Amino acid sequence: MYKSIFFLILFILQSNLFASEVNKHPEAKETLEADRQLGEVNIYSARKEALIKPLLDIFTEKTGIPVNLVTGDADELIQRLEAEGRNTPADLLLTVDVARLHRAKQNGLLQTVSSDILEQVVPDEYRDPEGYWYGLSLRSRVIVYAPDRVKPEELSSYGSYEGLAEPVWKGRLCVRSSSNPYNQSLVAAMMENDGKENTEKWARGLVSNFARSPKGGDRDQITAVAAGQCDVALVNTYYLAGMLHSSQEEERALAKKVRLFWPNQSGRGAHVNVSGAGVIKTAAHVTEAVKLLEFMVSAEAQAWYAEQNNEYPVRQGIRVSDTLSQWGDFKADTLNLGVLGKHNAEAINLMDRVGWK
């Protein structure tokens, strides 16, 4: 008696669950036939749904190409691609950190694509030399500081990545954990620019300047500067912009207490990372995937990124958001981003050795 009821419930629930999925995607039934005429793009995206879906909807509206999306952590998506092998439904991998694109390329998951539009629009340093991946938007890792506690001459003398390891910042610096990909990419860039030994020495100095053991995200570092726990912090640009535009008044008030400083402007320029994408090796919809990539670097999409998430466009001549233009132009490091991925594991080992938690 119990059991039959139990099975009945089970059956109903299950059929509901799966039925709802099929109904929602009537096209899924005829994928094979529909593929040829209509086409679709299947994306594995490390960019969160809220920051990509609206753009994909515009793409579908314009081209009639439906887009299917799974979001997740880049490394987990790469793992999934590897497990699924040549039968993976994915056509495109989208990440928010260049090291992960490099890893996907390294593990043989991507294919080269060439497109005049992509090659024209995306500057050399922001795409793979062979065309395995293309950068879609830029973010810089910069210094934020408390204007009431940091003297201008301190910034002019020690306002660089290297300078942050100097004793003048002892007990005044906040940075998030070394588990964070942005920090890993920054250290990888330092290894390429300054050499491995110097970077290790530098990281030791940096860690000895920490005001607290690393915790929280980039917004937390900004908050700590605003509240007085530290005087300077290393954060990505769009986090500060996001706080300035927050729907919460307290958060806006905190963000207004800090200022942005572009590091290394007299030298190689500020460290830059990209969000980008590459076409999967076994993709069934290469044409559609490339079309989507081309759309992502179109003026419209680039303006959307700049406006919605305060990222810097890869395309020249796009009007950035008011907040970004207020920070002015900056000199960016022209290091080809492919090398960041190469040094990623080494960077983590280095950070483990110097005690960067």
Next chain:
Amino acid sequence: MSATSINIEVCRPAGIPIHTLLIKRWDFWLVLVAIILSLPILVVFGSLFSPEVEIWKHLYETVLFEYIVNSLLLMTGVGALALITGVIPAWLVTMYRFPGSQVLEWALLLPLAMPAYITAYTYTGIFDIAGPVQTGLRNITGWQYRDYWFPDIRSPGGAIFILSSVLYPYVYLLARAAFIEQSICVLEVARTLGCNSIRAFFKIALPLARPSIIAGLSLVLMETLADYGTVQYFGIATFTTGIFRTWFGLGNSAAAAQLSALMMLFVMLLILLEHRSRHRQRYHHTSTRYSTLLQKKLLPGPAITAAIICSIPVVVGFLVPFGFLLQWAWQTYPHVVDTSFFDLVAHSVLLAGVSALLALFLALFMASGKRLYPSPPASLSIRFAGMGYAIPGTVIAVGVMLPFAWVDNTVDLWLRSAFGISSGLLLSGTLFVLIFAYLVRFLAVSLNTVEAALARIKPSIDEAGRCAGYHSLTLLRKVHIPMMRGSLLTAVLLVFVDVLKELPATLILRPFNFNTLAVRTFELANEERLADAACSALAIVLAGIIPVILISNTISRSRPGHDHRT
């Protein structure tokens, strides 16, 4: 022992009736199902055979010691705190009447509905340097940040506080179920022998409830060990964060799997030690006489003390974070709640419901199988199948993904070569795989609960049932299930709420265009947009509260003999 087995032989009706295949080979099916469910765990263990020497050397020289110390520290702290906040209120609300005791009975379960990382985010928001507490302090006193000392919420101590405040309900739930099911006669005998109520608690009730309390505690410890969200946010390097770092940062999945395998070995060791320490003690009730549990009305002084003691966990674990979520949700719901939001709710509830029922079914099947047809392979395979709870969801997810993808690709390859057609991925990327992963991860929850409940049923009842001519399934249906109704519902509830909150496996295994409340909450909270995440977090909590209250009522009514007496 030998006397009872002879009895069974004598009692068994002559001529074996035609059993179904299931009953006849119950032990076989049990091992088979357990092995299938253990596949992901075996995948993880399999990694141990190809050691990554380089990485281990690096880990040993730098961070491994810290991982171990921090994980042990968290487990000890959370375990101790969860025991205190779980057992004492469970005893008080079961045995005594005091103001609010009937509300507290179920309210004490509410923190179960809060995802740990959400509680962590809210408490950080409150107590951190820029939070209302410290800002208020600075405004009142005129101090600057460096002028005063304030406990850092994002520290190991803070993590112990957060984790025990959301995990203690596991201990509370199982302890209370045990206290309710206990025979009052034993306690009355204790009284007549001169035990006061405190002595009776420590000498009689607590030892008798031990299997249940330990079952709850082991859930707490496993969950602590597998927690990623909280420790990651608090910047505490534990085994779990180490696994993620090794895997994702260093890109070495083999070494990461080896770390997880070590962690599992540690959990197995703990379980083994606990079993050993019980020796040959038995915990089932020896009396079949259940008089009505008379709750003693407390005098005003003790009553207020009891009310305060029992309220603290509810306020800390639920009301405070819930209040903040409510306030944030109020600010943000206009631009967050739309039609797609209700899809999220439906997805979450359906996934949780299906998984919870399946988990209960499997737990009943395995626990009863082990009881009725005990054998070393059965016990061992059950232990293995229940290991998933201690493993971080991501590791489970990959452990699930690999074998399924392998099967799919093998079938596809065979079809291609034999018939020239491609089947693609049949199971990978479907909800089937996701639900399977939930089962692997949360089976321990229902298994522990069902096993603890079965342990409290005397073997002589089985023997009596056999004598009455019941075969195993009938025995289970007519005797065991009605006797442990409360515990079974508890098992369903726990898995339901756990799946509702589950994140890593959902994130990595779900199909295209399929989101749940937990995924949405995480994506926004992870961007540090806590206010925007509040609506979906609140929906998780609300969806979890309703079953919590329902089941709490059932447990109250689950006392044996209750139906006949009232």
